[in-house]
Amino acid sequence: MRDFFLPFSSPTIGDEEIAEIVDTLQSGWLTTGPKVRRFEEQFAAYVGCRHAVAVNSCTAALHLALEAIGVHPGDEVITTPMTFAATGEVIHYLGAKPVFADIDPVTMNLDVSLLEGVIQRCSHPKAVLPVHMAGLACDMDPIMSVAAAHGLRIIEDAAHTFPTLYKGRMVGTIGDVTCFSFYSTKTITTGEGGMATTDDDALAERMRVMSLHGISKNAWMRYMASGNWYYEILAPGFKYNMTDLAASLGIAQLRKADQFHQRRLAIAQRYTAALGHLSDFIEVPPDAPPGGIHSWHLYIIKLKLDRLAIDRDRFVEELKGAKIGASVHFIPLHIHPYYRETCGYRPADFPHAFETYRRTVSLPLYPKMTDADADSVIDAVSSICQKHCR
DSSP states (O other), X not given: OOSSOBOSOOOOOXXXXXXXXXXXXXXXXXXXXXXXXXXXXXXXXXXTOSEEEEESOHHXXXXXXXXXXXXXXXXXXXXXXXXXXXXXXXXXXXXXXXXXXXXXXXXXXXXXXXXXXXXXXXSSEEEEEOBOGGGOXXXXXXXXXXXXXXXXXXXXXXXXXXXOEETTEETTSSSSEEEEEOBXXXXXXXXXXXXXXXXXXXXXXXXXXXXXXXXXXXXXGGGSTTOOSOOOBOSOOOBOBOOHHHHHHHHHHHHTXXXXXXXXXXXXXXXXXXXXXXXXXXXXXXOOOTTOBOOOSOEEEEEOGGGBSSOHHHHHHHHHHTTBOOBOSOOOGGGSHHHHHHHOOOGGGSHHHHHHHTTEEEEOOOTTOOHHHHHHHHHHHHHHHHHTBO
């Protein structure tokens, strides 16, 4: 038994982040300004894209991306039910309808074999919004091919996916727009924050304008010596801008992105090597296929409930009793009250998503975990499986 509770997630903040924050505080520029621009430029260079638009959340990035490609009331956006609330709600923001395709139960990503049929059943399909689950890239080539055949745009939910490669290509350079999250649990953090990346000049410009009240570009520069007080409202935009305070964290975190990823990878490999021996009771997550890199934002095990005398919820409680934090990713959208009541969905409508949800547990995985921390997680999982085996 551990002496203290191991939280499910905890940000890795050091002297570099503190120094960047202090520098910003002393600069007198706290909101959107030069550090946001610097963070955007550095993030774009890391990913290898033409444009990066910093905003205050991945939710904002997704909303801006869908608005920029022209999603309107009555349109349909195909996505997965195995995702967080934001993926579905931003579609509703625009008066459009999310249309779900079930998941591949192994990868937990959208099942590309179902995509063609789902699109054909739509009346006004506009876009496909794949979610790269846990940090493993979706199989983008067939998704892109099917979408192109129907004239659909691709907006990627990459909230879990930095840094991730797909067939040698960085996620952030594949679809029309890719949306990242820098929430406090993510692989790099700004506390709250997000980024939209694209190679399309027009989409980038639209997202920039709409991210700050629809005001003409570089509106933030009006308070600088080189700026001007005059501005024009080009469209009814949103208040989605990132602050320089948040960007300060991002700049420091981005410098450590490779270091953070290597540590996540080491812990994931440690888990897989040890937990793979419990294959009678659990399934460990797949790594990226050749040519890919998994970001290991999450390490999700799947319980074999027919071999255990307890359910998933009790398993999580047993971990908590062993002073190990855990979580579940995700409660599928189609079983939430809003989607049940407005769309008439039932759990069995997307059986792989529902059955996978019933048996998934996300284990702690973050850079400042020690090997001893990881081993205590392994010991707890092993002990629970042995204690409650059928």
